[in-house]
Amino acid sequence: MAPETETDAAPNAAADDAEASSSDAAFGDESSAAQRTAVGVKLGSTRTVLSMGRDEERRVVKTLTCLATYEDALTGDERVLYGETAAAEYPDRVQYMLRSGLPEDDERAELTERFFAELLRSESVPEDSGVVYAIPTIDNEPGLENLGAVVEDSEIGSEGVRSYPESLCGAIPAMGDGLEAINDIFVSINLGSTNLEACAYRRGEQLAPWATGAVTGVGVDRAITGYVEEETQRRVTVDQQTAREYKEQHADFVDYEPFTDIVQQPGGGSHEFTIEWAVMDAVDEFVDAAVEAVADDFLPGVAQEHVRVYRRALDRPIVLTGGMACIPGLVEEFETRLSETLDREVTCVAPDDPELAAAEGAQRIAERLLEN
Template sequence: MSDDSTEEPDEDTTEEPDEDTTEATEGAAVGVKLGSTRTVLKTDDTVDKMLTCLATYEDALTGEERILYGEEAAREYPDTVRYMLRSGLPEDDENAEAAAKFFQAVVEANDVPEASGVVYAVPTMENEAGIRNLESVIESAAIGDVFTRAYPESLCGAVPVFGGVEALDEIFLSINLGSTNLEACAFRRGEALAPYATGGVTGSEVDRRIVSYIEEETQGRVNVDLTTAREYKEEHANFDAFEPFTDVIQQPGGGAHEFTIEDSVMDACDEYLDEVVDAVANEFLPELANDYMKVYQIALDETIVLTGGMACIPGLVDEFERRLSDELQRDIKADAADRPDLAAAEGAHEIASQLLKHQS
């Protein structure tokens, strides 16, 4: 007798991936540069740049501690505002705690999701305690659930110049012209070689010289503070076409005094660039050649990348190229991102994006 019964096919028990889960696993890319003067946070949608400073006050109704940061803190609480990374890193527990409060406030203001991959730029200086403190500041924030990784600031800043993470496959030199340090490093396929840093050639020193030179240029009639000096530098310094400018100050006894600055700003910037070239040519490059001669030879035939706030001065990149070429008696090429002050965070964000793609 034949069996007319038929077997039902096995039910397909394959589970479709949950779309929400997939998105959460991929996360959002975040690039961070915590700087001594300014901090930049780059997400997929926004770039936020602010002064690296913090002020706290007591809420008049609840008595709870409230936090202000950035330009708002500097403007409203100039007497108590705190800059936590004066040397480029949080040097002690107290500054690390203040920097953590600052960074968490920045994260909350930008609605950065916890499900994110964070890459942050670190200075290429030998300061293990400061680097650990910076790591704790980043990792204490309510972000970076997917990963949190550090890359050298001068490498992150080079990524926009190369047009992407192709920078991690190249051999080149990167020089960071920062507020508190001059940093230089050779990179060989992402590996940092012969890192160099000095606190003797800085953007902050340019500000101090501008203060002094303005006093001399005006025969002592005008005294400006460091904040004003920095603003003069950022607004007026230009190696291509500097033009004298006029400003007005209020006299202590009443009335106003108008004055014109012709030499002070560019004299300070000229001296700074000469010192940068001297440090690169006579300190950094000889050490690199001594330890990695082949890398030295290859890198000098490639474009040198300039990053950091001082690289924003119009004409500085071309002038650096000319002066270093004269010093080394060979043709040197130099370049910078369209916005050198944002480049480290933008490069960190691009690296984070690529890491997320690899993980997914």
């Protein structure tokens, strides 16, 4: 699990504390907070989100976490494309550098640095900013250090840079318009692309952080590719990116409708096919597996180490974040199945847009730090 460090302290406590971590020795100096930009960052395995500005001027940027390089036809210089443009124009050599959730080695760290620098330049993110970035709950110290270096060594964050757990940042928009989550006791579960993460929080303090790579959104994508092939009697094979698009565009526990698509045949011509069950079977299995992992592995650990917090947390809404929580009806399905598994009624909630929540929560923390 990610070690608890000074950068993981609750923002209200951190704001009152005169000491700061090594990466934010000047978080909020003598200049007016109104002149500085609060920036929240979530570098995700599939998408990266930036949230910046204040109130009605807040701006959100969402893009695929990938890049591609090409040679300028006139000058011969190497050019960089990122996000959806890179994936669409150079599908043969686009690189997703955070497939495991973190830049695990020097090569991936360098690619992530190039991607992040290009994104910041393209979106004109101001250097005069206080930055908070969300970090996953993964026991991978080199990867976490590389992620920190990418953000902390970038051109933004002259007013300071701090990191907070992704499951905490993502829960903040689900629990109020401010930082109410920081002063509450609750459980947060992040249904991410590369990890299923969970943590109990007591007034901003991490308790029993837990993660598994066995139940993931990427696993759903892989299952969809196999089920599409099975449902079409092996007439159709889709790649993992197409499977992810099927999931994001069509998965729906409330009002699912079969859909059609067309593929080009190797010998010429096209083939139209209809998907009846492949997508929803894969998503349904994900919910069952996630509930089982939370009920059998995560919650017993919380109960054993922090029994009173466990009892209070289950009387409060459990917050679901991450890309899989965007699927219509999934939160309610998770709630129903977890209640049945635990043989007690539990309530689950999610932010309005779970995919953007971690960056938005990080930005709110950055605003508070700048104000203080």
